[in-house]
Amino acid sequence: MTNSPDLDPRPVLLEARDVVVHYGRIRALHGVSLKVHEGELVTLLGSNGAGKTTMMRAISGLRPLTSGSVWFEGRDITKVKAHRRVVEGLIQAPEGRGVFPGMTVVENLEMGCYGRKFASKAEHKERLDWVLETFPRLAERRSQVGGTLSGGEQQMLAIGRALMARPKVLLLDEPSMGLAPMVISQIFRIIADINAQGTTVLLVEQNAQQALTRSDRAYILETGEITRTGNARELLADDSIRAAYLGVA
Secondary structure, three states: OOOOOOOOOOOEEEEEEEEEEEEOOEEEEEEEEEEEEOOOEEEEEOOOOOOHHHHHHHHHOOOOOOEEEEEEOOEEOOOOOHHHHHHHOEEEEOOOOOOOOOOEHHHHHHHHOOOOOOOOHHHHHHHHHHHHHHOHHHHHOOOOEHHHOOHHHHHHHHHHHHHHOOOOEEEEEOOOOOOOHHHHHHHHHHHHHHHHOOOEEEEEEOOHHHHHHHOOEEEEEEOOEEEEEEEHHHHHHOHHHHHHHOOOO
């Protein structure tokens, strides 16, 4: 695995170029650039308030850019509406999970492929079966309504719902938020397994240990700017990163 995105021979699926975003007069992102190659698991790491969720919203089309651009599969999609980005394969599991509390697990999963058509009922069933196989806990709870699931189960459901849309790039925003350590480890193992099966992942996180252990590369975002980038394992071993994100001097 190469450390530099510019040396990676695989095609770039997702790229942000000099993205600037404002909230009113407040500049939240200061020219952020990143790349995600086909098959990679890339982490955007930063503390609360660093601009991670703003960046994810900009990539998914939920937040307009002041300047800069977003490219997907070699095409400028900066002006493409969020729902069209979903149809094209840029799928997000949002921060806070956002499950439909009155719908069953299966109904929630079915909502994930709304707008993403399958060639046949057999293909649709195969996708649903794969998601339930990936998340055995959801298979056990398939008839249970989303609002009665635990936090970890709701996070699994949010990721499973996104996977139903057959993403070319899966965007995960703070999947560890509010979860117990044991559940966090389980969620990250599932994310690594999904990536190993071929799904490209851009992960926004502040849990450095879990994210960097499983990622190929990472970008460090601080107050709206990328301050470091490189091989994830090397960043995890860096004393300054450990001190800032792991409380280890």
